[in-house]
Amino acid sequence: MGRVTLQTIADHVGVSRMTVSNAFSRPDQLSANLRDRVLAVAEELGYAGPDPTARALASGTAGTVGVLLSETLTYSLTDEVAMAFLAGITDELAPTGTSLTLLSAAPQGDLVPARDVAIDGAIVYSCNPESSAVSWLMRRRLPMVFVDQAPAPGIASINIDDRQGARAAAQHLVDLGHRQVAIVTTGFAGEFGLLTDPLQATTAYTERQRLLGWFDALDAAGIPATVVRQRHANPDEIGYTAAQTLLGHGECPTAILCFSDAIARGVIRALQDSGLDVPDDVSVVGFDDNPISRRISPALTTVRQDVDAKGRAAASALTLAIDRAKTGPARRIRHLMLPTELVVRASTTHPPRTSSSSTAV
Amino acid sequence: MGRVTLQTIADHVGVSRMTVSNAFSRPDQLSANLRDRVLAVAEELGYAGPDPTARALASGTAGTVGVLLSETLTYSLTDEVAMAFLAGITDELAPTGTSLTLLSAAPQGDLVPARDVAIDGAIVYSCNPESSAVSWLMRRRLPMVFVDQAPAPGIASINIDDRQGARAAAQHLVDLGHRQVAIVTTGFAGEFGLLTDPLQATTAYTERQRLLGWFDALDAAGIPATVVRQRHANPDEIGYTAAQTLLGHGECPTAILCFSDAIARGVIRALQDSGLDVPDDVSVVGFDDNPISRRISPALTTVRQDVDAKGRAAASALTLAIDRAKTGPARRIRHLMLPTELVVRASTTHPPRTSSSSTAV
DNA sequence: TAATTGTTCTGTACCGATACAGTAGCGCCC
């Protein structure tokens, strides 16, 4: 017994294959009566509808878009902020019926998802633009949107105002009177450890923008910052060990700026384990405004970004790019930048009085 | 200018289309020399490799598998436990080069992902087995694995020992001397509110198994339980409002069993907001052993399941089912049940002395 | 030397649909 295809049904009903195809995909092309007959026979034969693969080839539409996630999927999937971003994407995609395929940036054996999986377009989220996965997507000339990455010519991009947010966070500490500030950050590549010139150590766009923002405010106030940079991994552990490094390294800072809320949680945990109080001994600022940051104790001062909106914007930009690729030559590409906002909660306050040397401004 | 295909390259190099195909997909079928020439020309022409869609049709392999997630993707994506499960899947899938496509169980317009997306198989995670999405997958005769669902004949399934875990949790409370116990649970359909016969109200497999387990221990001890059941939504809010319901409803329980850790967090928050101490006034038990449950205060007593192992098991069962579907007729289907384990932490203790009427056993 | 084996490349037949340009029949109108 062969497989049931459009032709099988066509033969049974006594119509052309095309009519059966229309019965499924373009109901307005045939009489309701005939359509019902076709559908009935299909039902009877256990036909599940046009084969998606064949349909994809013939129509040039896969019905799914890819999301390229940084490095291993495992990390990304346990990152609440990244997942909230995905949720924003799927929300926006839902009405269009488009599905989402998770693409690992790391090649897996000799199969490269970015090269070998059928998709109509891709959202590239916080990836190394030089990675082979990204270049495969480009070679395929797939419609793309870059998110949390350096905007590239000809490719739509969505970013948040990392720099402004970071600046506001650092300025907040400066305004509170802090003069001994540390920074805890993370990345996939570059130098790690206690860094004197972190801007030299990193190429990742988001990290770089935040560093720039922090230094905008700190430099203006003449405040040098101790920077601890760690390889990307479990953020809680990163924060914990980074804080330990800071505590073991001479003078303890009175405030710590963190790359993310998740890292900030680890930092706070380490400080508390060392008997220090947050914020009375040390102030801590996060980034992202992870939903649980409001709930932890002390509630975290952080920089809010609207991750859901970012996801939606990415999805709609991609949908647009896909439509556009079909209809005609490219029109103007948009580079969107969403705002960020400092949210002051309970994890920051004035530096303790016993604070030692303070640099004059 | 037409698109660059295998034929284009074949013409340029002066070989057959088949040879070019082999150069990409079966390197052992041609001399290294010729292969290099082919690849060089492909590079020159900006050819990105065989079109995934066409390859999928011809070879019968899409290179991606679907995960059907309960109801809306939005909820699932913000569920740490579900995401850790996905991470387990992707880890196991990585070496095979297979990607993961997120399938919404809810139909979207007239496009039904479960019917219209090209996949080699599917993992059905905690879905209503009667849902149209599941029945589409079945009609397509796709290799499938059921996870956290009632095992079905002919379909591999992975479950955890929900019942045993729940029983252990409830027994723990009984052993501590609690005689006034409440249960907070959730589901997509059925009855909601204060329930007298919750087993009647729910058909969802996991929820049912946990209820059975809780009652195994409570019934044996002759302890009636107050059950609050809420429609699936933000778990923190579910827990919060459920606890409020319990507090407003006559006698306050001395212990609360929760469907998940996330819900337990909401419950604890509500209790604390009401000036009650956890565990001195009320003990709270969760389920899942969400990673952050260890970190919150008080550290949560819960039932541990190995979500990562569940994901891996699901992925490898699916890979097996896919291979099997290709090679020959089905062999024995496996129904796997992973263990659960009670983890006692700081959120449970003896009931307060002032506890009123206690039922004799 | 003839037979056997192996390597390397080719030709044809699909995979299962959709696109698009017809064609046939039919009611309508002046």
Place this chain on the structure above:
DNA sequence: GGGCGCTACTGTATCGGTACAGAACAATTA
């Protein structure tokens, strides 16, 4: 009653590959 415009359906070409069974030719074996 011939031209016109609809609706309903069909035929052919095509989407871009892979599978599989050879063919051509050199190398090995008996």
